Amino acid sequence: MKVGILGASGLVGRTMLEVLAVRSWVDEDPLLLVSGRSAGTKLSFRGRELVCVETDAQSLAGLDVLLCSAGREAAGQWAPVAAGAGALVVDNSSRFRLDEGVPLVVPEVNPPAAGRCGPGKGTLIANPNCSTIQIAVFAGALARAFGLRELHAVTLQAVSGAGQNALAQWEKEKRDPDAAGGGVFPRRIAGNVLPAIGPALPAGDFEEEAKVRRELRRILPGCRDLPVTCTAVRVPVHTGHSVAVRCVLEGPVDMSRVRGVLDGQAGLVLASDPHAYATPLEVAGTPLVHVGRLRAGPDQPRALLAWVVADNLLKGAAWNAVQIVERCLGLGGPDGNGAGAT
Ligand SMILES: NC(=O)c1ccc[n+]([C@@H]2O[C@H](COP(=O)([O-])OP(=O)(O)OC[C@H]3O[C@@H](n4cnc5c(N)ncnc54)[C@H](OP(=O)(O)O)[C@@H]3O)[C@@H](O)[C@H]2O)c1
Structure with a gap:
């Protein structure tokens, strides 16, 4: 499963990396995407150093899942590109939260339907405000x-x-x-x-x-x-x-x-x-x-x-986003704990 984190060097992005490190379904190193400003930043994942790379359409093309935490502007630019290439995209910014065609999800309250939103289907889901x-x-x-x-x-x-x-x-x-x-x-x-x-x-x-x-x-x-x-x-x-x-x-x-x-x-x-x-x-x-x-x-x-x-960084952002992904993948219970955790 190829997962990308857009805004990986930020507070939410780093928290996402920590959450993903203990999820068993994450069986490849995540792709760490940033702007040119922080390209080259090194972040630790499962005891190894991964290097952040500048975001472009090519880097988004092979992803199964994209977790976005890079603000409204970057989400508006890159989330549709990744979804258009088939990835399941969960965005943490306010960019899509009020779009009627984009589900706004708290998995314990209004979970997405598993099977209808997994990788390959190009689904975009919004994470609510913290x-x-x-x-x-x-x-x-x-x-x-x-x-x-x-x-x-x-x-x-x-x-x-x-x-x-x-x-x-x-x-x-x-x-x-x-x-x-x-x-x-x-x-x-x-x-x-x-x-x-x-x-x-x-x-x-x-x-x-x-x-x-x-x-x-x-x-x-x-x-x-x-x-x-x-x-x-x-x-x-x-x-x-x-x-x-x-x-x-x-x-x-x-x-x-x-x-x-x-x-x-x-x-x-x-x-x-x-x-x-x-x-x-x-x-x-x-x-x-x-x-x-x-x-x-x-x-x-x-x-x-x-x-x-x-x-706010876990349930208010990174953890809620990972729970959404796990619901879409059909993993875990309503609180996301279970099959996804190592
Ligand atoms: N902090 C929270 O508790 C919280 C809770 C819920 C939702 N959110 C939302 O989550 C998002 C991130 O919040 P944060 O607190 O993590 O902010 P942050 O600490 O300022 O981090 C933002 C990250 O996005 C990167 N970025 C900015 N523009 C980019 C671009 N065009 N392309 C790629 N990367 C870009 C930044 O790095 P470079 O600019 O150096 O590349 C930085 O790593 C925001 O939309 C925020 O509203 C935050």
Whole structure:
């Protein structure tokens, strides 16, 4: 199986390489594709050094699978070329997420049909926004079991969610009290929180907030018109997004039924009691979505509150993309664990 990683030298690309290293179906060295800027970069795979090469149409021609994590522009240029040559392409950027012809997939919630999307069929699938994914694993189970009337989210997003330049800027700010933004963030992130992620939109939202709303409506079952609000906040945390979610169910919350449904949800770990919770520091480096602080709204019988934490580079990006590939290949269960793991 020939797998390519477009944007291999980036944070998500490197995480993909780590994930692929322990998957048994990956029986050849992946092809590491970058721009001319980082061609020649060496990355370790299963104890050997692989060299990143500049992307061109020829390099994409022989691939069975292409995992894209090189941003919107590169995805727009290369994903259709690879899919046109027959590869199964999973893109992490926002470039195709709202295209009706492109599935937007969280495997635990709306898995692709195995057999219809494997290599040789030229399928393009979009990986959702990192915050969207972890909210969807939690809210998808509720939507299916109880129906949703509303969803409100406040995201607390790690610096690594904005890529390697963002981490470098944060490090610089920690050393230099006068440094700020550096073209990555609108203001200083060290010792601060910024309720502004992505470009400003005319109605008052920032782009990240609109992404969460639009993407959840595409992914959650029966939720095409679900009222969704989001305030997206960047916080000085290395890796791991946290989201305070408030869902309004179709009927009154029956906590033992809710806990039963969430306990049975693949890819989700439910904390033992309403005061228990996970933190980004504890969850970084793990593939699951952690749900804690689960409680009913005090004044509204249909409202359910939760604290939802996941690793943005793994479940929010690389792991979700590899799960999608494994579902298309017919490997593993709904959480992707199983046949694909070594
Ligand atoms: N970070 C996260 O938590 C996260 C989560 C979900 C989705 N995503 C999405 O995943 C993508 C990558 O994010 P990231 O955090 O890994 O960013 P990053 O650390 O900035 O890495 C981006 C990579 O893409 C490469 N690249 C840029 N333009 C390219 C081109 N034209 N052709 C080939 N390679 C190119 C860059 O290397 P060179 O320019 O040096 O070649 C770099 O290796 C973005 O679309 C992002 O929105 C990220």
